[in-house]
Amino acid sequence: MRLFAYLLILLCPVFATAQDRPIQRSENGWYLSPQGTIRILLLFVEVEFDVKPEKDPQPGGADHWPKGQLPKWKDRVFDPFPLPQQQADVSRYFQDISLGRYIVLGDYVDEIITLKESKYPGVHQGHTIGTLAVKELNERDSLRTHHRFSVADFDMWKDARKAGLPKEPGPDTPHGFDHVMVIVRNSQLKHGTGSTDGGSPGPLFGYQSDTQSRFGGMNDLPFEILKHEYNHLLIGGNNFHSGGGNASQFESTFINLQGGWSMMGASSSSLLTCTGWDRLRMGWEPDGAAHRIRARDLRGNEVDTDLDPTAGDTGLFVLRDFVTTGDALRIRMPYIPADQLQQWIWVENHLGMHRNGSPTDRFHWESPGGTCITPIQPGLFMQMQVGRELREGADIYSGAADYLRPILANGNYDLRLRGDTLRNMCPFGGSSRPFIHEAAAANPLTGNHEQELPVFDQYRDGLLFRGEHWVPGVRIQQGKPDAEVVFSGRPEHAFRMNGARVLGMGTNPSSANMLTLISTGNRDVHKRKGPNVRTVYLNGVRLELMDQWANGDALVRVTINDTRIEEDQRWCADSIVLPPLRGGDGHSLSVADGRTLLLDRSRTPTRVNEPDSIAPGGPWFSEPTRFTLSEGASMFIGPKARLELKAGSVMHLMTGSRLELGPKAQLTVGSDCAIIMHGDVLLLGKQKVFRKLRKKGRLREAQ
Numbered sequence: 001m002r003l004f005a006y007l008l009i010l011l012c013p014v015f016a017t018a019q020d021r022p023i024q025r026s027e028n029g030w031y032l033s034p035q036g037t038i039r040i041l042l043l044f045v046e047v048e049f050d051v052k053p054e055k056d057p058q059p060g061g062a063d064h065w066p067k068g069q070l071p072k073w074k075d076r077v078f079d080p081f082p083l084p085q086q087q088a089d090v091s092r093y094f095q096d097i098s099l100g101r102y103i104v105l106g107d108y109v110d111e112i113i114t115l116k117e118s119k120y121p122g123v124h125q126g127h128t129i130g131t132l133a134v135k136e137l138n139e140r141d142s143l144r145t146h147h148r149f150s151v152a153d154f155d156m157w158k159d160a161r162k163a164g165l166p167k168e169p170g171p172d173t174p175h176g177f178d179h180v181m182v183i184v185r186n187s188q189l190k191h192g193t194g195s196t197d198g199g200s201p202g203p204l205f206g207y208q209s210d211t212q213s214r215f216g217g218m219n220d221l222p223f224e225i226l227k228h229e230y231n232h233l234l235i236g237g238n239n240f241h242s243g244g245g246n247a248s249q250f251e252s253t254f255i256n257l258q259g260g261w262s263m264m265g266a267s268s269s270s271l272l273t274c275t276g277w278d279r280l281r282m283g284w285e286p287d288g289a290a291h292r293i294r295a296r297d298l299r300g301n302e303v304d305t306d307l308d309p310t311a312g313d314t315g316l317f318v319l320r321d322f323v324t325t326g327d328a329l330r331i332r333m334p335y336i337p338a339d340q341l342q343q344w345i346w347v348e349n350h351l352g353m354h355r356n357g358s359p360t361d362r363f364h365w366e367s368p369g370g371t372c373i374t375p376i377q378p379g380l381f382m383q384m385q386v387g388r389e390l391r392e393g394a395d396i397y398s399g400a401a402d403y404l405r406p407i408l409a410n411g412n413y414d415l416r417l418r419g420d421t422l423r424n425m426c427p428f429g430g431s432s433r434p435f436i437h438e439a440a441a442a443n444p445l446t447g448n449h450e451q452e453l454p455v456f457d458q459y460r461d462g463l464l465f466r467g468e469h470w471v472p473g474v475r476i477q478q479g480k481p482d483a484e485v486v487f488s489g490r491p492e493h494a495f496r497m498n499g500a501r502v503l504g505m506g507t508n509p510s511s512a513n514m515l516t517l518i519s520t521g522n523r524d525v526h527k528r529k530g531p532n533v534r535t536v537y538l539n540g541v542r543l544e545l546m547d548q549w550a551n552g553d554a555l556v557r558v559t560i561n562d563t564r565i566e567e568d569q570r571w572c573a574d575s576i577v578l579p580p581l582r583g584g585d586g587h588s589l590s591v592a593d594g595r596t597l598l599l600d601r602s603r604t605p606t607r608v609n610e611p612d613s614i615a616p617g618g619p620w621f622s623e624p625t626r627f628t629l630s631e632g633a634s635m636f637i638g639p640k641a642r643l644e645l646k647a648g649s650v651m652h653l654m655t656g657s658r659l660e661l662g663p664k665a666q667l668t669v670g671s672d673c674a675i676i677m678h679g680d681v682l683l684l685g686k687q688k689v690f691r692k693l694r695k696k697g698r699l700r701e702a703q
Contacts, residue, residue: 024164026391027283031198031211031233033167034282040106041154041177044070045133046185051117058186065185070112073221078106080147096358097274098284099326107145126188130201130214133182143205151175151207159210161198177209189216192267196229228266241401244269248467251520252402253386259451260406270451270489272360276328276346277385286326295319295327308332309541309560319554322348323358333513335537340530341387343513349554352376363489365427372426379494382407384514400518408493409500411508412447414603415454426484432473444508445536445573446602450486464608465522497548504542506565511541522608535575564590572602574623580632588633591641599625601647624648629657637665645673653681661685669698678702
C-alpha cells in the first residue's frame with residue numbers, strides 16, 4: 001500500500017502539468033502576437049560593388065532612392081507612434097486589416113548602411129544581408145534612429161517564439177529587439193523578393209532580436225512582399241501561402257496557383273487587403289462583437305452569419321463595408337463526406353478605397369492618381385475556403401497552401417490562349433498573351449477563373465507542372481480585346497447591382513462545392529483520393545444581391561432549394577451528384593422551358609498526370625463527366641428544353657430517382673455516352689424517346 005501511495009504522488013504532478021499545458025490557438029500568432037502594439041527597427045542598406053562593379057543591378061540609384069542616401073519613402077513605411085488613423089503605408093495596412101487590434105510601428109536608423117563588397121564577400125548572399133548590416137552598424141558609437149529611440153522602445157514583447165501559444169507583452173531581460181527589418185537598395189534581393197524568420201541577425205550594440213526580415217527595394221517601397229513575409233510571423237509557414245502569394249513548388253489545394261486576396265497575398269494578388277478568413281484566424285473582431293462571423297439584420301441588430309442553409313440559416317442580411325466593419329457571410333457547403341476537405345463560401349462587401357478610405361481596399365496597381373487599371377467598384381467579393389477550419393490544438397499549423405479560391409462573378413471557363421503576344425501593355429509596358437473567353441466554353445463547375453493561373457502541358461510530356469502556366473492578361477471576347485490585366489482584378493469580378501447579382505445552382509459560377517487536388521509541382525499527393533473532394537455536390541443554395549444602398553450597405557438574400565436552371569448551362573466534372581433536393585416545383589433539378597443542359601468533358605484539367613490520349617480531342621487531363629441522380633432525386637426537362645450528353649458523359653439514375661421529359665423536350669445522348677439505370681427508376685414523358693435510346697444501347701440497366 002505504501003508503494004502505491006508513493007507512485008501516486010509521483011504521477012499526480014505529471015498529470016496536472018499535462019492538464020495545465022497551454023493550448024495552441026491561432027489568435028496567439030505563430031512567432032509574433034497579432035494583438036497589441038509592436039515597434040520595428042528598420043535598417044536601409046546599399047551595397048558598394050567595389051570589386052565587381054558590373055554586378056551592381058542599380059549602380060546609379062533611382063529617383064525614389066538615390067545612391068548613398070535614404071529612400072525618399074523612408075517615412076512611408078512605419079509611423080513611429082500610435083495615431084487615431086495611422087498614416088504610413090504598413091502601419092495603416094495593419095490597423096485596417098486588424099480592425100485596430102494590431103498596431104505596427106517602427107523607426108529607422110538615420111543613415112544609409114553601406115556594405116562594401118571588398119569588406120563583406122558574402123554580401124552577394126541576399127538572405128544574410130541583415131547579419132552584415134548589423135556588423136557594419138556595430139562599428140558606430142551607438143544606435144541612432146530618426147526619432148532617437150533606444151532599444152527599450154523596440155522591446156515591447158517578451159521573446160516567446162512558440163507557435164500558437166500566448167505571447168506576453170513587456171520587455172526582455174536583458175533587452176532585445178522584437179523585430180529587425182532590412183531593406184536593401186541594390187543586391188541579390190531583387191524588388192519583390194525577401195524572407196523572414198524567427199531568429200536574430202546577431203547582436204546589435206549588444207542586443208539580439210526575436211525575429212528578422214530582409215527585402216529588396218529597387219523599384220519602390222516593397223509593400224507586397226514586406227507584408228507577406230511579415231504576416232508569416234503571425235499566421236504560419238509556407239503552407240499558408242494564399243490569395244496571390246503562393247509559388248509553384250509548395251503543396252497546394254488546387255492544381256492552379258490562386259490569385260485573389262488575403263494577408264498572405266503578394267505580387268499576384270488582386271485586392272491588397274485581408275479576407276474574412278484571415279480575421280477569423282487572427283481573432284480580429286470589432287469592439288463588442290457577439291459573434292465570430294457577423295452582419296446585421298434589417299433592424300440593424302448584429303446576427304450570426306456563419307450559416308448552414310440546409311439547417312435553416314436563410315433570410316435577408318445586411319453587409320456593411322467589410323474593411324471598416326468586419327461584416328461577412330460564410331456559407332457551409334453541404335453533402336461533402338466528413339473525411340474530405342470541408343468547404344465554405346465567404347461573402348464580403350468591398351466598397352473600395354474611394355468610398356471607405358482604406359488605401360489597400362483596391363485592385364493591385366490601382367492608384368488614387370489614376371492608372372490604366374480600372375478602379376474597384378462596390379460589390380460582393382467571394383471566395384471558397386477549403387479545409388483550414390482548425391484554430392485551436394496541435395494541428396492548427398498543418399495543411400496545404402491556396403486554401404482560398406476566388407469565386408468571380410463573370411464565371412469559370414475553359415480558357416485558352418489565342419497564340420500571339422501583345423506588347424507595351426498596361427501597367428508597366430510589358431508583354432501579354434491574350435486569352436479567349438467565350439460563352440461556348442463556359443464551365444461553371446471545373447473551369448478556370450481569371451484570378452488563377454491556368455496550366456497546360458507546355459512540354460508535351462504527359463505531366464502538368466504548376467509552373468507551366470500562363471497569366472490571364474488581355475481578355476479576348478467576341479473576337480476583340482475586352483479588358484487588360486484581368487488577373488489583378490476587374491470590377492466585373494464582383495457581384496454588383498449593374499452586373500451579375502446571383503450565385504446559385506444554375507449560374508456561372510455555381511454555388512456548388514469545388515473539386516480539389518492536393519499537389520506539389522506535378523505530383524498528386526493523394527492520387528486523386530481523400531481528403532480531396534472529387535465530386536461536385538449540387539446543393540440548391542442561392543445568394544442574391546438584392547440591393548446596394550446609397551451608404552454602401554448591401555442587402556443579401558440567402559435561400560435554399562433554388563433548383564431551376566434559367567440559362568443554358570454546360571456542366572463538366574469527374575463526378576457530379578444531384579441529391580434529393582426539393583425546389584419550388586418539387587424537383588431536385590429543373591431545366592426551364594427552351595433551355596439546354598449540356599453534360600460535357602472539361603478542357604480545364606482536373607488532374608496533373610495520366611492524360612487520356614485515346615478519346616477523340618485528347619489528350620484530356622480530365623475524366624468524362626459522370627452525373628448521378630441520387631436515390632429520391634427528381635430531374636425535369638421542361639417544355640422544348642434539352643438535356644444533352646456528349647464527349648463520353650454518363651448519367652447514372654439510382655434506385656428511386658426520376659427523370660421526366662416535358663412536352664417537346666429533347667434528350668440527346670451521344671454515341672459514346674449512356675444513361676444507366678440502377679434498380680427501379682421512373683422515366684416519365686414521351687416513351688418513344690426512351691425506346692430509341694434503349695434500342696441504341698444508350699439507355700440500359702446497370703450490369
